[in-house]
Amino acid sequence: MRGEPEDHKEFEARLKAYEGRPAAATGVGRDPVNEPMIRHWCEAMGDTNPAYTGPDAVAPPTMLQAWTMAGLTGRPERTAAYDELLRLLDESGHHAVVATDCEQEYFRPLRPGDEITFDSVIESVSRRKTTKLGAGYFVTTRTDIRAGGELAGTHRFRILKYSPRTYVPARTNAPARRPTRSEERRPRPVVNRDNAGFWEGVARRELLIQRCTGCGTLRFPWLPGCNRCGCVRWDTVAASGDGTVYSYVVVHHPPSPAFDPPYAVGLVELTEGVRIVSNVVEVPYGTVRIGMPVRLEFRRYDDELVLPVFRGVTS
Structure with missing residues (x-):
């Protein structure tokens, strides 16, 4: 070798x-x-x-x-x-x-x-x-x-x-070529034993919420135990997909071909009562407002990556 x-x-x-x-x-x-x-x-x-x-x-x-x-x-x-x-x-x-x-x-x-x-x-x-x-x-x-x-x-x-994907190890002083838009991919989610079931649901186009089988409390993001009663047993319910923007930010910097700013990131409160962070899409980023109704969609970003996002609903 x-x-x-x-x-x-x-x-x-x-x-x-x-x-x-x-x-x-x-x-x-x-x-x-x-x-x-x-x-x-x-x-x-x-x-x-x-x-x-x-x-x-x-x-x-x-x-x-x-x-x-x-x-x-x-x-x-x-x-x-x-x-x-x-x-x-x-x-x-x-x-x-x-x-x-x-x-x-x-x-x-x-x-x-x-x-x-x-x-x-x-x-x-x-x-x-x-x-x-x-x-x-x-x-x-x-x-x-x-x-x-x-x-x-x-x-x-x-x-x-x-x-990003272009590192040449032979010469550390050689200039690095910046990736093009088509080469840059979104970061992969970290999947572990605590959240694997959530990502399996996303692959089936389901947004799964954990439910404590001890007290019935819904929780998101996924956790190994219940914050309310401490029970470690749980099952899941599928979110209806309806929600509202609880809070949001518009990201302008840093520029990245994987994300193409500016774009809106929302803290979405689902009708089930839990909250999730994701992109607010299909509406101009400048029109996103607290209280805006949104609807769940699943968007494919490349051959491997599917993510839940929320489409803004305007009257």
């Missing part, structure tokens, strides 16, 4: 040199852990667990990253080393990025009033991987989050920096 080109090995060695270097240093949460943010989170997630309310309330564990987010003002604690790593990947043709997954570990509950500090490290940079999106490198950062100086949890966040 032939070995890898020497210059490619050298490039990977340059990337590996960033492992262990800080990605964010001496970060401080913008706000202490507080009840309003906990309430907003629980309302958005539909989580009615009584542990998150009252005088002895704790924050939902999955809010761990929320207390470290910088908002629209940027992230001043981000280090030059992390910026250098991303720039090196950009300049080598790996200009596209997608978040792939995160992992969290919890060591102690967070309570209203806790002051948050954190720091991040570049934990790993993978060897070059070939994916359906294109060839590139997985970059994993680990953030240690503390409350009052005590480790409360760890958040690992992984991104893929890749060159």
